[in-house]
Amino acid sequence: MQYDHILIRYGEIGLKGKNIRKFLVRLQENIQYKLKEFSNIKVKRTQGRMFVLLNGHDPYAVMDKCKHIFGISSLSLAIKAQNDVDLIKEAALFALQNSTDTETFKVSVKRVNKQFPIPSQEMNHVLGSHLLTQTTNYRVNVHEPDIEIKVEIREEATYITSETIPGPGGLPVGTGGKTLLLLSGGIDSPVAGYLAMKRGVQVEMIHFHSPPFTSERAKQKVIDLTKQLTAYGSSINIHMIPFTKLQQEIVRVIPNEYTMTIMRRVMLRISEVVCKKESILSMTTGENLGQVASQTMESMHTINEVSNYPILRPLITMDKKDIIDVAKQINTYDISIRPYEDCCTIFVPKSPKTNPKRDKASYFEKRADFSELISETVNQAETITISDLDTMEKSMEDLF
Ligand code: ATP
Ligand code: MG
Numbered sequence: 001m002q003y004d005h006i007l008i009r010y011g012e013i014g015l016k017g018k019n020i021r022k023f024l025v026r027l028q029e030n031i032q033y034k035l036k037e038f039s040n041i042k043v044k045r046t047q048g049r050m051f052v053l054l055n056g057h058d059p060y061a062v063m064d065k066c067k068h069i070f071g072i073s074s075l076s077l078a079i080k081a082q083n084d085v086d087l088i089k090e091a092a093l094f095a096l097q098n099s100t101d102t103e104t105f106k107v108s109v110k111r112v113n114k115q116f117p118i119p120s121q122e123m124n125h126v127l128g129s130h131l132l133t134q135t136t137n138y139r140v141n142v143h144e145p146d147i148e149i150k151v152e153i154r155e156e157a158t159y160i161t162s163e164t165i166p167g168p169g170g171l172p173v174g175t176g177g178k179t180l181l182l183l184s185g186g187i188d189s190p191v192a193g194y195l196a197m198k199r200g201v202q203v204e205m206i207h208f209h210s211p212p213f214t215s216e217r218a219k220q221k222v223i224d225l226t227k228q229l230t231a232y233g234s235s236i237n238i239h240m241i242p243f244t245k246l247q248q249e250i251v252r253v254i255p256n257e258y259t260m261t262i263m264r265r266v267m268l269r270i271s272e273v274v275c276k277k278e279s280i281l282s283m284t285t286g287e288n289l290g291q292v293a294s295q296t297m298e299s300m301h302t303i304n305e306v307s308n309y310p311i312l313r314p315l316i317t318m319d320k321k322d323i324i325d326v327a328k329q330i331n332t333y334d335i336s337i338r339p340y341e342d343c344c345t346i347f348v349p350k351s352p353k354t355n356p357k358r359d360k361a362s363y364f365e366k367r368a369d370f371s372e373l374i375s376e377t378v379n380q381a382e383t384i385t386i387s388d389l390d391t392m393e394k395s396m397e398d399l400f
Pocket of ligand 1: 181182183184185186187188189190206207208209284285286287292294295342343
């Protein structure tokens with residue numbers, strides 16, 4: 001005997017009223033897509049849940065892949081048995097004996113199919129005593145069992161599950177539109193991207209680099225961070241923006257204390273052009289209130305003036321420590337702390353103004369024709385598609 005199904009439960013999707021179908025179809029497609037390396041695997045939707053039909057594949061390997069798919073609230077390995085008492089007994093015994101660290105158990109039968117001759121309560125006893133007589137090292141504990149063997153008797157068959165592991169939660173990627181993530185090589189923006197994806201949003205990246213002042217390795221860092229995030233969705237595009245000329249012009253005409261502010265405003269203007277080109281309706285940053293000079297209330301007010309696109313800032317109220325915890329959990333932290341400098345660190349003065357004003361920023365910007373330079377820069381953008389294949393291999397390499 002072997003586990004032949006994975007039971008997938010989704011939490012929040014259930015609240016989506018009339019749109020529920022869209023969410024379910026997308027979740028089903030996302031699961032099917034993530035499991036494409038396993039031939040013949042099928043994902044089925046039934047009332048209130050989904051099943052992955054394993055078709056002989058290693059249940060643990062498949063379960064591992066599913067752990068990253070947003071929209072899944074929890075997962076269990078399952079055995080499908082015909083609606084026959086002996087077969088159900090056999091499957092329940094398998095589930096118990098294949099659980100880890102178990103001393104006590106409980107059986108919970110749910111008889112959805114009222115044609116099945118034995119009522120739920122009675123079936124609990126039938127199965128419970130079967131498990132006790134067939135084994136020596138387990139006890140029943142109905143209040144706090146180490147494991148609950150769940151037996152759901154449905155029309156078509158009975159499903160037996162035991163251990164339940166948590167899924168990542170969130171909503172299926174692709175149900176929440178698309179955002180352009182301003183991805184630096186730092187710790188924060190990849191976490192912001194992860195959190196946007198968790199709410200069902202697909203991401204494209206924009207990265208500003210300043211060759212030859214920033215190195216190829218700084219660019220590689222951004223590629224590696226993106227690759228890591230593909231684990232939660234599919235392939236991701238990066239728009240690499242050559243920022244050197246603009247930065248040099250900013251440094252040349254703008255007073256020192258406003259260079260950082262203007263640089264950010266120009267970044268937003270370029271991002272908006274890319275959004276329009278790619279039909280993307282919002283931007284996302286890793287900004288976090290009060291962390292650095294560009295992230296004060298005044299700075300955000302002044303920087304934000306140049307675009308009326310919604311800017312998602314998933315980290316805005318988080319503590320640094322909590323951001324780092326997420327970065328470690330999603331394996332972007334070790335990439336982010338590689339020491340290569342990004343464009344901002346190179347061109348920005350040591351003490352930028354923490355309370356820049358909108359009117360002053362606009363006034364200084366008139367000193368150069370940034371619009372012209374912005375169009376020129378956008379035309380020189382290089383777009384790289386980062387495939388989601390071999391994401392796992394990559395993260396394994398990073399470990400060794
Ligand atoms: P991060 O850790 O994401 O670099 P940070 O704490 O260093 O953030 P800033 O340097 O002020 O903060 O950057 C704020 C946000 O601006 C970043 O989170 C990112 O979204 C965006 N950003 C900064 N530099 C770049 C860049 N070179 N390319 C694209 N986006 C950038
Ligand atoms: Mg940074």
